[in-house]
Amino acid sequence: MLFNSLQFYLFFPAVTTLYFLFPHAWRWSLLLIASCVFYMVFIPKYILILFVTITVDFIAGRLIEKTSPGRLRRLYFVSSLSVTIALLGFFKYFNFANDNIADVARFFHWNYGIESLKIILPLGLSFHTFQSMSYVIEVYRGNQKAEHHYGIFALYVMFYPQLVAGPIERPQHLLHQFREQHTFDYVRVTGGLKRMAFGLFKKVVIADQLALLVDQVYSHPHDYTGFPLMFATVCFAYQIYCDFSGYSDIALGAAQVMGFRLMENFDRPYTARSIAEFWRRWHISLTSWFRDYVYIPLGGNRVAKPRWYVNILVTFLVSGLWHGANWTFIMWGALNGMYLLLSLWTVPLREAVVRATRLHRSPRIHHALQVGATFLLICFAWIFFRANSMDDAGYIISHLFDGFTGLARRGRFAFNGFVLFFILFVEYIHHLHRTSGTGNLFSGRPVLVRWSLYYLMMTTIVIFGSYSEQRFIYFQF
């Protein structure tokens, strides 16, 4: 079920109303059934994969807890991770690996007869497997007690607001919340609803409108040169941000209405002053997952410098591969890793430039230049993320600076100028969020101001929203 579908806006009030009407003891079962329904709307049989993951990790958690540190405990841990990774690998990476092997075989004129499988990637597979894995890892590390209630554990993995595209939660943060009794709190509920409305605004008013232009250009990049390629790339930067942070806002808001607190996933990433800062602000739940379960176990920065650099690069390569089984995503991850390495290697040089140009005396200009440079580097990396193939990405990069006349072959741009105002509005709201906290927006303002803003936001969603029920970009991962 999509958060921007009519179905969801019937499903959500019904489930929420029942949730508050049900006695506390039965609420978990209501949420579990609702989550199953939510997931089964896509491809019903794929829920079995979810339950295999849940069952394996539930049993593994119990066994790990019961066993004292040693080989057996390690065996349970590795077995659980192996099953989860095997499922992810089979559904997400089998065809990619097989196609590449077939290409290599063709190159050497070898006989390779394994056909690609006709399978559809289960929705949100990367998200719920990572969430389930984090539980097993935390139990193994002794940071989390094993869950003894199968239903609650299943709910932890498939809680519907964050089931298909995160935030990827940690057991310490979410699991205990299913045992808390949540009452109907007007301020909390309305805060959640406002956040959902804001998320929907970002998705249907900005992301889906920008998608028209981005899809127009990126579906046929060879029809364009210069400015259209550049503009579509910048538009994609905002499309993916509004799409994914919009999804996260709806997820967090929906959970908040019922009394659950999910992890924040975005923190104004395009105002970051460096690539490292960007990654502390973008898809925070995934970045921190890779930090805690990949980067730090590899040794993090507490190793020799060459090894540290390798750790950074490996983490970003894995992150790229997590996003999709395609060389474009791997390249995107590698490029971000290289950015980070370059930023580490060029610290003395950049400091010297700042001193020489006396930029340190104008901190605002310095700040703006840092934000602008980071944004441009991130936009450049998005080319690989959005391009349909490495060939397309290569074409786009090689024709980015070919002037301003590249529209001739395709005619008019599908660009709605109003979107620019809406992007500014979103940035303003984010600014307010940062300065006045993440509580109820505008709560201290006069009634007329608040209502005018709610009214304008809802009217804009109705009039400028896209009703094509376009999928969220991150659903494909």
Place this chain on the structure above:
Amino acid sequence: MRTLLIKGCTLAALVAATTLAIFLLPVPYSDQLSAILNKVDRVKEAGRDRVIFVGGSGLFDGLDSGKLEARLHRPVVNLGLYAGFGITALLREIRPSLHPDDVVVIVPEYSVVFDSTDEQTRKWLFALAPARNLPLLYGALQYPMRTFAIDVVSLVRSKVQALPKAAQEALRARQCRAFFGRGYVYYRKYFTQNGDSLRTMRAAASPEMIEQRGVELFSDPSYRDQSLDAVNDFCRDALRQGVRTYFLFPAYPEEEYRRQQEGMRRYEARLRKELDCHILGTPEDFLYPYDFFTNTVNHLNGEGKRIRTEKVITLLQKPAALSHQARE
């Protein structure tokens, strides 16, 4: 919970009222397809003895109605805009405003023949005559309410997007009246008064750039009989009113025609047998080399437009088609 429901319903009512108010506001639209409103209005305003061309974008880009008007000494209106409107829908729109001695020339593109209204154009036909078209356009749909709501909202969005331009026009003209209107907000920029395109498209750099080239049009020798019935119904009714209806073949690349000649001839024979109106000329009269086509096999460049217009004039004059005595 009660307070929340009351506040939620109040907000929903305010938003719905705003949407409805904008929908009813007599201001123009920002989408080019809304020009169909201007064109149908032009039919009503053009006086008597009109020659009305009904077709798709092949007409919009491929006919010089000004020249036709000068040579035929009759007001000419070009309803061609986009084939997705469907010939039958356009005939239905002009039917109430026809007068004796009007001439209707139907020029459907090969790719759609008399095909009916598509998704993109439904809302503009609804905007043309809301009360009349509401049951007609939404009655047979699977989810009529949902589609209707989406269409109304799209129309409202188009009006809101046109507001800055409408305000600019009003300021320039220093007349509040200029802010209001019906149809496309940029109509005067892109259309002649007769309804032709003001742009002259350049010929495609090579035949490979021409869209819909190589498409097999008549491998299935049937076309929509239901639509043909509607066209025939129009022709018979028009004849009773003293309005003559003619059929013209569209412009098409010569090479494409030769490639599928058998199917084309079958199609022509069927039309000559089943169509209740006079067919002027043959498909061969409107075949041109690729050099005369622009982005699709339906759109002519300036030279193609000129030659085709001359041919249309000749055909309309030849059988004394426009003379009052020729009324059957």
